[in-house]
Amino acid sequence: MSRYNVKETEAKWQEAWERRACFRAVEDPSRPKYYVLEMFPYPSGRIHMGHVRNYTIGDVIARYKRATGFNVLHPMGWDAFGLPAENAALEKKVHPAKWTRENIATMRGQLRTMGLSVDWEREIATCDVEYYRHEQKMFLDFLKAGLAYRKESWVNWDPVDNTVLANEQVIDGRGWRTGALVEKRKLSQWFLRITAFADSLLNDLATLDRWPERVRLMQENWIGRSTGVRFRFALAGRPDTLEVFTTRPDTLFGASFAAISPNHPLAAELAAGNPDLAAFIAECNRLGTSEEAIETAEKRGFDTGLTVVHPFDSGWTLPVYVANFVLMEYGTGAIFGCPAHDQRDLDFARKYGLPVTPVVIPADADPAAFTVGTEAYTGPGVLRNSRFLDGMDVESAKQEVGRRMEEAGQGERTTQFRLRDWGVSRQRYWGCPIPVIHCADCGAVPVPEADLPVVLPEDVTFDRPGNPLDHHPTWKHTTCPSCGKPAVRETDTFDTFIESSWYFARFCSPHAESAGFERGAVDYWMPVDQYIGGIEHAVLHLLYARFWTRALKQCGYLSVEEPFAGLFTQGMVNHETYKDAETGAWLSPADITRNDAGAMVRADTGAAVTVGRVEKMSKSKKNVVDPANIIDTYGADAARLFMLSDSPPERDLEWTEAGIDGAWRYINRLWRMVDEPPVALPAPGAALPGELSERAVATRKLVHKTIAGVGDDLEKFRFNKAVARVRELTNALAEIDGSGAGEAAVLREGYEAVVRLIAPMMPHLAEELWSRLGHTSLLAEQPWPRADAALAVDDTVTIAVQVNGKLRATLALPRDMAREAAEQAALADETVVRALDGKPVRKVIVVPNRVINVVV
RNA sequence: GCGGGCGUGGCGGAACCGGUAGACGCAUCAGACUUAAAAUCUGAAGCCGUCAGGCGUGGGGGUUCGAGUCCCCCCGCCCGCACCA
16 A cells, blocks of 8 residues: 655645746736735744644635636735844844844745745745835825825833834733833824725725624724714803814703813913822823723812803803813813713712703603613703703704804814824834935925935944934935935834735735836736735724725825725634643643643653643743644645634634644545545546446535535635535545446546545645546646536435424435425324324425424 | 624534534544554444433523524623723
8 A cells, every 4th residue: 555645745746836837927807817815924933823724725715716717816925024023133133134034034935835826926025125115105105195294292102112102002001012011202203194084994894895794893993983063162261262072062051061181281281380280180191091990990080170161151151170081182182071961971970069960851751850860861862951952852953053053163063083193103123214304404305206215224233222223323314305405314114014005016016116016917906805814903904004005096006995805814723721730831732742541741751731721822822833843744735624624714723633633634545545446447538437326326416516515615715614525525435336337437526526626725635636547737727626516406305204393204205396295205104103193183384305394 | 881703512513594403523432454553444422211202502581383593581701992072
């Protein structure tokens, strides 16, 4: 018995595909295109199981779509700028460029062993000047279009990384990478006007019907649109006004106070002459935004002594508080409080003894008796105690107040977003230089297009904290493009989310020199038909990419608005965790073995091991399995099969030794079956004989059902079901000894079907078996098999017979049998008769080809 | 707190539109081959019961001839957001 030589075989077919350039993508307007893209990897050093899962899923889609006639673009590249390279520079004294390029080389080699149907000629790395020079140009165009601007602003400062973080990089008041408590600093920063597209980014989510619902929801919440009225209170005894934003202008006659944020300019002004207030503000800021603080923070305020005048009654004034729950970053940093209809305002009012006047009464409540206790009423109802609004519903009252405000010039109806503009300046070295020069006289001047690219210098040192670009002896010194005087370059670099905001377009023409991409190529390939990646990018990356695409469109670069027509978010790869029972130290799966008693112990010492929860593979918990080792031992196909079996792709997958063994066993079983058939098979392409045994006919039916089923499963990302179906067919084929009429021919048909159906999942094995079946063509270039629709349906069906809904028998009957005949057959069945026990039949329900229910 | 998702054998998971619950795999057990083991092959198996049969999809109720699937209430787990006026 020969054995399947994985290593040789996988290498052989990878070379064959390469030689034939099977996966090279060429624009061809006469054919329908399909762009499959997995989120490109950060070159961290080695590939991990998450990559294997991601790229396996993408490759199945790419190979399947190619076989079904699409012109497929399936590229690969590197998200190569970013902090880890600088950390490596500090820790290991390696230059970030060297570290990054070496990692890319390693990981490229590892990905190649997976046998991905990738067009490697399109490979890009975002740290190459050939890549990032184009985003410098885009940025200049955004500047001209008013989509980029500079503003002095408070930034989140990570004291460990010495860098600015975006709001979304701050989690519970801590840096997302370092976990360090974030500080506030004021710096001049570049911003991209993502809010200019807030409406479009929100509304067009509805058109993304091939995106997961929850991703759309998360983006919707992130953008956070709300409509309301922005208006100005007159401050009693002062010439200025206090501007507030409200979504409930209808409750204006229920107002009992106004409140401003501790960071509001007015608060700062008042604090200057009031030490108590200054102390209160300082305390609010100290509390910060930490998880605990928000959860338990009590509503607290400080009465400023100022009052504002009610906009519709000059004789009515409201006290102005500084309140800890009012955010400076949202709206105007000031509100009016209506306790009866807002829980926060109610908590506040109860604490400070402010009046609570209900002005919206539920339709079914008695207006005279309706009161608000400890819970604010936020539902619909009829306006009361509200003068000219009395009797209106909430919506009309909102509009009426807005209208009157606008008439009086006191305010206007507006839309407010939670989304803020995207701060893109980073005080880092390993990123794309921001193409701007600072001149003492002319200010921030864009680098002229002719002077692009601004190349990131590589001769830098990391011996001092802060940004090496800043310390570089010559790099930043230049002359002002506007006045010619000495000036300095911007030493900040771009947020690396910028590179990943347009790489999908670059893949369309990765070698274009005069522009980031050629118009014709992008028009042909974009949008990405199927994008695949982790859920962790649900908001940031995907929102930025959607924004950048809109900005590019506005600047005339391309014609699409949505970069990703379809999105699939895969689950994580998990593994059991292990700890030394005595020391509590995490142990890697490689350190564990089973002793003779079957217990988990340390392989080195034999000491007892505690088996912990199944968790996401992570270095910190040491529960990682290196895919390179797996591929080296079992081959790429086994790893790929394991990734696709059992767990649906959107769910988490538990990596187990038993699972990879199972995959390996199946590969060998299939190989043996095809390599040593029970009878000699007819030549490839030979016609089926006219006479077929009953078993042969049944097998053909299963073959064609499986072909139809697997295609359907792959279309719907049900890879686990596709695998199950193919295994079912394999089991059936293994039963056939070839002795009956026509069985040898049916075995060939069946083997070929299995081989072709597994090709997207296990391409090397499939290619090898295809060749062993006598074909000289490459399977990678063969079309997807077609199911014979006539064979894919059964002419005998198994019908369940129930008595009062309980299963009593199953009958094999011809498909589409007449109801009466089916009913007779059911009533004649022995077990059914016994179950009826002579009782009169009241009714018989017949569901054709499925079930017969006898009711007694 | 708000929003979303999930709950099926020992385990991962199937079950199209309300119609035979447990496909496929893992683990387990028995048998064959072997001096033996591994590998491989054959077979068993939701649970209770000797059989007849009964019970079973987190729990309780409902709709229906029929419910894992639909409706109501409850429990548990996971994810996202978090004072957004």
